[in-house]
Amino acid sequence: MKALTLWLQNNPVAILIMFVVVILGGIMTIILGWRAFYDDYLSKAVTVPVWLLLLILIIGCLFAVQLAGVQSGDTVVKELETTENKRIVVPQNVVDGKKIERYQFD
Numbered sequence: 347m348k349a350l351t352l353w354l355q356n357n358p359v360a361i362l363i364m365f366v367v368v369i370l371g372g373i374m375t376i377i378l379g380w381r382a383f384y385d386d387y388l389s390k391a392v393t394v395p396v397w398l399l400l401l402i403l404i405i406g407c408l409f410a411v412q413l414a415g416v417q418s419g420d421t422v423v424k425e426l427e428t429t430e431n432k433r434i435v436v437p438q439n440v441v442d443g444k445k446i447e448r449y450q451f452d
Contacts, residue, residue: 354360
């Protein structure tokens with residue numbers, strides 16, 4: 347088994363061929379078995395209670411809102427630190443393409 351593992355790791359073409367064979371087998375299974383799948387499962391009527399549909403809808407909405415918050419990069423906003431009665435001198439800064447040197451905030 348170890349020899350087979352090493353051979354597969356050193357021969358990516360063999361892995362690619364196995365991948366193609368598996369994909370083609372899956373496609374053939376779907377094509378040849380589609381009629382039986384449709385007759386056995388897809389053509390049947392399914393009754394679902396309204397409360398279950400509403401529950402799925404609510405959970406889906408909560409999940410979508412949570413996922414949107416994670417993707418937007420929202421983080422906890424920290425409270426700003428207040429600095430009073432201090433003179434701030436910055437030696438150099440670039441704002442809107444302009445180089446500003448030695449300015450003060452009052």
